[in-house]
Amino acid sequence: MKRLSLGLVGLVVLGGCGAVEEQASAPETVTQTVTKTTTATETAPSTTAEAFDPTAIRSVVVDFGPHGNAVGQRMFQVNRHSGSTALPSVNWExxxxxxxxxGYDCGVIVDISGPGGIDERMRSSECSGSVSNLTEASALGTYNVRVxxxxxxxxDAVVAETDFELIGYGQ
Known part of the structure; x- marks a missing residue:
């Protein structure tokens, strides 16, 4: 019997005689599957940036509404007949x-002071709002508004201040 060396391909068993015949070897092909394994590492969040707080106040802006006899920016005049006028409404944002x-969960203090002994204080819970129907003023000069x-x-509370001028009629 002839000895055969067996390759990688396969063998064919011939008829019942038990003889084994070598088949032609096919070219050897190697397929490699590569699986990339990554290791995740957690990074602690940066502590340099402040966390977002929807109830934080960065600034307050104050201006005046339609009440009062406005004749310019932050300027009002007394009424020709009475010699006085209602203080202007104060708006804040x-x-x-x-x-x-x-919202209605802030603590607000609005102070208006000025000549003639004007010293008004109003309170509100509106984070952004206004006060109106204020007292009459007849003393000419500069008035201070503090919100x-x-x-x-x-x-801590955020404070905004501004002023307005009350002038005589026709001045």
């Missing part, structure tokens, strides 16, 4: 990280 802060807003998150 609390500005946060996400625009105007609305203090305490935010709902417990941070």
């Amino acid at each position: 609390s500005k946060g990280e996400d625009g105007d802060l609305r 203090e807003v305490s935010p709902p998150n417990g941070d």
